[in-house]
Amino acid sequence: MRAITPPQLNFTDVLNTCIESISCEDLSRELTAINPQFNNAVQNFIAKVATADLFQIQPFTGDNDDIVAGNITKKELKGLYTSHMVPLTKPARTYYEQLKMLAPLSICPFCGFGHVSTLDHYLPKAKFPLLSILPSNLVPSCADCNKGKSAGIATTKSEQCLHPYFDQNHFISEQWLYAEVLESSPATIRYYVQAPENWNADDQARVTQHFIDFDLARRFGIQAGTELSSLKGELEFDFQSNQVDGVKLALQKKAFVAASQHLNSWKTALYQTLLNSDWYCSGGFR
Ligand SMILES: [Zn+2]
Structure with missing residues (x-):
């Protein structure tokens, strides 16, 4: 594992840029309305990651069409990332690129030899949809590490793999x-x-x-x-x-x-x- 300097990107900037690129006004409004829930989730992440206790964050167990907060479904929160941050034509793609560039020489921090080709959700967006575009939860990764890890989530402290931004020293x-x-x-x-x-x-x-x-x-x-x-x-x-x-x-x-x-x-x-x-x-x- 290689350590990476944590991103300095502001979550609210990333969120607002994603929301501004949404053409459906109802969806934009509903997403803006759950700002308090976003902020709670981000504050909780910040508090837990400081003591390597991210496993304590409760996963969302519902399906894609189930409501996570306000009137917003899991599918819509995952879509913030896949439809409004990843596509090359979207303004928030700039944040995606900035995060990828955090890995020196484009070497994957998880394995230490693969070439960075994507971002890995340390806490998977399927289980933690409110954290789908949180910069601290998005780690530059090679395709093999990204695919390999997606399966389960940690339920104890000891089951947590290393986080390149926070597990250093x-x-x-x-x-x-x-x-x-x-x-x-x-x-x-x-x-x-x-x-x-x-x-x-x-x-x-x-x-x-x-x-x-x-x-x-x-x-x-x-x-x-x-x-x-x-x-x-x-x-x-x-x-x-x-x-x-x-x-x-x-x-x-x-x-x-x-x-x-x-x-x-x-x-x-x-x-x-x-x-x-x-x-x-x-x-x-x-
Ligand atoms: Zn790798």
């Missing part, structure tokens, strides 16, 4: 992602999570949940497989120059560079475990 600065080398031919890599023991139980569970939600064991494994195949030629050169020491020095450098950029990246875990494997360094890389 120790989730970023302390290592919880590791890998091991399987001595197969060719070598394969297995990723796993091991949170620091001094973390509280919820935080330990949350990094595991994040790993599961985004199918990272499988997806990191694919990245590692490609990397191993390109490392082969490079390490052969290092081996011929200085045997095992040459290979270790090359891997040490890669592990150092990767860790200084992102401690919990698939690359850091990969190079660390390769470096620690005498089997790999003495010829397993072939």
Whole structure:
């Protein structure tokens, strides 16, 4: 996971821009009329996210045509996003683009390697329709992470995956992602999570949940497989120059560079475990 600077966009600006682009006057009026409910939902989100308690927000369990607030249905609230923020021709698309650009180098913060192509609702709009266009609930994401996570919602603190805007500090600065080398031919890599023991139980569970939600064991494994195949030629050169020491020095450098950029990246875990494997360094890389 990579941290992202939280958006500075004002919710009311985004809402008003979406409402102004609605041609049906009745719908615009009805949406404006539920301003208090919008504000309550936003204030509740702000209060809960500060303590990582978003799971406490009650989901809406009704169908698309059921009323959420005033005379406004779930379908109409979801439509604020899909019909008035996402389409290229809508004025609120500018906010959509601004949010996407929050991810440095367009790299997905959830997996740390995918290309950002969409926005992910941290709390899904189907269950939290009043938060469908709240900037803090919209996170730049790659297509795989966006699709992977949409299924369920957290009902306890420990079931919450990491939120790139709000879960920073120790989730970023302390290592919880590791890998091991399987001595197969060719070598394969297995990723796993091991949170620091001094973390509280919820935080330990949350990094595991994040790993599961985004199918990272499988997806990191694919990245590692490609990397191993390109490392082969490079390490052969290092081996011929200085045997095992040459290979270790090359891997040490890669592990150092990767860790200084992102401690919990698939690359850091990969190079660390390769470096620690005498089997790999003495010829397993072939
Ligand atoms: Zn991703």
